[in-house]
Amino acid sequence: MNIRARAVLYTAFIFTAVILAFITLAFGYLADARKEEMSYRAKELAELVSVTFEIPLLEKNHTIIRDMTDRFVAHEDLTYLTIDQGDSLIAHSRSLDTPEDGITVVIKEVESDEGRLGTVIVGYRNHYSDNMASPIGQMLIWGTSGIGLFAIVVIYILLYSITRPLRKLHQIKENGEPTSRFSLFDVDEIETTVNEVNQLRKKMDRSYNKLQSSLRDHEFSHQQTQILEERSQAIYNASLDAIVVVDDQDTIIEFNPMAEQLFGWSRDEILGLRLAETIIPERLRENHIMGMQHLIKTGEGPVLDQRIELPAKRKSGREFPIEISISSAKTKSGYIFVSYIRDISLQKAREEERQQAVQAFEMGFPMLIADAKGHVVRINQAFSDMLGFKPEDVIGEKPRSLTENPTDKPFHTRIWLSLLGRGFWDGELELRHKTGHVIRVKSKMKSQRNEGDEMQFYVAHFEVLGDYHQDVEAETYLEDEKQSPL
Structure with a gap:
């Protein structure tokens, strides 16, 4: 049952209870008023009867008293009338068509200057009030019922108008468009709307939580992106x-x-x-x-x-x-x-220098290159022409083995110490040709060092000063001296 039906039923119940209470109070008030009115009328009637019967009682004319009693009872409001004198009943008359209930009894003493004459007992019933009570009650009941029905209709119309937007919202959600009919005992629009709002709130909460999580992930991702950008920028700049x-x-x-x-x-x-x-x-x-x-x-x-x-x-x-x-x-x-x-300017310059050095090595003065241990690693063509040795004849040998006196260790030691200490040596040497004759040369030797100031190799340049032809073969002087660096 939807909210309109419940509201109508609850309103009808409350309104009916209020109307019943009102009717009860109204009828109670009317009953009290009727009782007071009947008591007042009964007293007035008793007073009138006592005055009327005063003379007959004084004269003790019982026939007139009885006749008058019957006449009084003929009145529609008088139910019965009793006249007694002392312990004796003088007259009693009663209406036969009058019900027993609703009678007001009044006892009135009849007195004169001579004393108490008798007692008048009057039973009074107001037929006009009885006739009027039913129409008033009916009017109250029907009027109250009409007002109640009118209030119920008004409440229903108001509730229908209030819930109309909610019904449209529910119908749009369910069907995509509002329907043309509405049943009183349809789904509770407000309850349904509240449920839908709660569901929407839950969805919004879930969306909010997802958004918060996404924002946290985005913030973390943004921080990581910033870190990567900073690193990339640092690498880019460095x-x-x-x-x-x-x-x-x-x-x-x-x-x-x-x-x-x-x-x-x-x-x-x-x-x-x-x-x-x-x-x-x-x-x-x-x-x-x-x-x-x-x-x-x-x-x-x-x-x-x-x-x-x-x-x-x-x-x-x-x-x-x-x-x-x-x-x-x-x-x-x-x-x-x-x-x-x-x-690559420096590389180009070095390459050019290297090419020039190669050209000079191949086309210039006789030259040899020895490593840091004093072994020949390369000779140029001019050196081969000067001494008659091929490269394979001298590569790996000590340079001093090519001199006239290879056993003069003090002389060769001085040359080696000069290369190690000063980085160069200038002087004259006597070299032996492959055929055995001696060639006097002027030599310039220069060492090349690395960043640790360690000698890597040295280069020796030779300039021929003269030669002494001898018949001794040069091969006899090529001794494998390994003890000295030269």
Whole structure:
């Protein structure tokens, strides 16, 4: 049973109880008023009868008394009338069609100047009041019932109007649209709505908890992202490579500190400028622009994901060699290109020096290279031509085995100590040719050391001063002396 039905029934019950109490009080009040009225009328009637019977009682005319008694009883309000004198009954008359209940009895003494004449006993009943009681009661009952029904209808209409939005809400939830009929004993809209609101609150609580959990996860993820970004930024800033990032319009969007140091541009100066107009030499700009267009169009390019060497330009305009590796990535806003750049000027200079040294080693004065233990590791062609030995004849041997007097340990020890202490030695030597004759040379030896100031190898240059031809074969002087470093 829904709330409207319960409200109507409860209201009807309460209203009926109130009406019954009201009717009871009303009838009680009417009964008391009727009783008082009948008592008053009975007393007046008794007074009238006593006055009327005073003379007949005084004259003791019993016939007149009886006749008058019958006449009085003929009145519709007088039920019975009794006249007695002393202990004797003089007259008694009673109406035969009058019920026994509802009679008011009044006893009146009849007195005169001569004393007590007799007693009048009157039984009075007001027929007019009886006739009026029933219509009044009926009017009260019907009026009260009508008011009660009217109140019930009004309450029902009010409840129907109040719950109409709730019914619509429930109908929309259940069917998607409100229905055209409504039953009094349908589902309780308010209770259903409260249940739905509670369910909605539970769903909102679950959603809130999920949101809180998601926010905590998001906050943790955000913190982790910040940590990763900070680490990436630290790595980005601490990178030994210059990092330059451009978009698909060739606009520079990132420029790390090493790039600032390498190219001479500050980050604030170069961001927003085009790569082709800043660090690419003018003669290569057209090729760069064409390569960018081809890369954006096809997603492929000959310079992607590999290290290549190119010339670059500093802010001052001076060109220098770089090694560059380019990677591409596609984002929502388009392609970005990340370039990792190294200055290879020093490597190029060293390579050039090395090539020059190789050329000098192969084409210049006679030279040999020995390791830190004093073994020959390499000789050039000029050295082979000077002494007649092939590389395989001397590699691994002590350099002093090539001298005229390889057993002169004090002399060779002084040379070795000079290389260890001073890092070089200058002087004249006598070397023995493979055929046996002696060649006098001027030699310059220089040691090469590592970062720990330890000798790695030394290089000996020779300049021929003259030779002494002898018939002794040079092979007899190639002794395997392993005790001294030379």
